[in-house]
């Protein structure tokens with residue numbers, strides 16, 4: 001490993017799908033000679049591939065893994081794997097117009113897919129015997145399948161760069177046909193030993209096989225964890241996430257590209273809140289590694305390489321208080337647990353949390369009063385129903401209600417002293433929205449609003465207008481007065 005002058009940069013799936021544009025922007029652009037190097041790229045699978053391999057991230061529509069794991073689907077997973085293979089071959093044809101590299105790319109991915117297929121057939125047969133439990137191997141299956149997505153995109157990108165005169169090197173962290181598993185940091189250190197960052201451009205798989213089991217610990221969005229550990233282990237000076245858009249004050253697709261502002265800078269506290277809302281600004285555990293190692297993170301628009309993007313650092317205090325981002329989630333389950341026997345008794349919370357942990361349900365936030373504890377959750381209906389069943393058994397006198405809602409959150413480094421609550425209520429009222437619930441945290445970094453799912457878009461637009469756009473207008477007016 002060489003001097004600490006390199007950056008480690010991740011390209012997300014949505015952006016990876018636009019390979020040729022990436023060559024003209026972040027991967028090569030107008031860089032020549034040594035300017036190309038001292039950059040390590042960690043790549044995600046092409047958009048939609050992991051969804052097809054596992055399950056759709058947002059809709060939960062089953063992919064190969066979900067079909068393999070469900071007893072009722074029989075051998076359907078085999079057809080699903082064949083359709084992923086066709087999708088991957090179609091992608092190769094899109095990336096490589098020349099037949100020679102295209103054949104190389106097809107051969108590479110076909111071999112991996114068929115390797116995984118025969119492994120799954122054997123496992124399935126073995127488990128039909130009765131002595132071996134499929135359950136015990138499902139996580140490994142999930143890991144094997146997801147690795148295919150990143151193996152393809154990293155292999156192809158290295159090949160494409162080589163064709164374009166860059167000394168790129170495919171760094172395969174997927175553990176394909178390797179014996180044994182190492183802890184993640186050790187695995188990375190070994191794979192990077194001997195790579196000269198000054199003259200080689202490593203193209204690294206966003207999936208990494210390791211003793212900790214990436215999917216078990218971090219699940220979807222794991223490539224940001226790989227990014228952060230590669231940055232820490234190799235001693236990068238900066239970690240960069242290239243996205244399809246600038247990190248903006250709201251989703252440009254929803255509010256309008258002309259209305260949102262690029263976030264110039266923010267801190268890891270805000271980044272945590274964003275990932276909690278599923279915004280994937282950065283995986284929460286990835287942020288932690290970078291924060292602890294003192295490595296700044298930059299989020300940029302992959303297709304606007306000259307724009308500095310957003311810098312995220314630990315103690316970056318805002319110049320002026322106020323909301324920086326309005327974001328949110330649809331499909332949030334509000335699980336209300338009510339028991340009059342709860343008054344003055346401790347231990348209810350612990351039991352509920354145990355059930356939520358057992359069934360791997362993500363907690364976004366919670367509220368409680370004398371006899372009610374409400375958790376706002378993200379997860380499959382099936383998992384949440386299991387939580388309900390467990391709790392009904394443990395607390396026969398309790399009653400529970402489950403409701404599907406949307407949560408919209410206004411987030412900022414410092415929301416103190418800016419009348420965030422009355423402004424938010426006024427903005428929602430003006431749009432004709434009556435919030436179902438509202439939580440204004442004492443710490444003043446976020447304000448959470450619960451609305452009906454079909455009011456989500458309207459609520460984001462209204463809160464962005466009332467809290468971000470109007471704040472910008474007030475600031476502009478104040479600046480004019482100061483100059484005058």
Ligand SMILES: Nc1ncnc2c1ncn2[C@@H]1O[C@H](COP(=O)(O)OP(=O)(O)O)[C@@H](O)[C@H]1O
Pocket residue numbers: 011012013014015016047242243244245246247248249250251252253279280325327
């Ligand atoms: N505040 C926001 N700023 C930028 N993009 C956002 C924001 N909120 C939601 N998005 C959406 O995130 C999507 C891209 O997500 P991204 O994380 O870049 O995907 P990937 O990691 O797969 O490349 C875009 O389609 C955009 O509409």
Ligand SMILES: N[C@@H](CC(=O)OP(=O)(O)O)C(=O)O
Pocket residue numbers: 011012013014044045050051057149206219220221222223224280
């Ligand atoms: N491709 C994986 C890993 C990942 O991090 O993807 P993305 O960078 O596109 O969120 C997933 O979809 O979970």
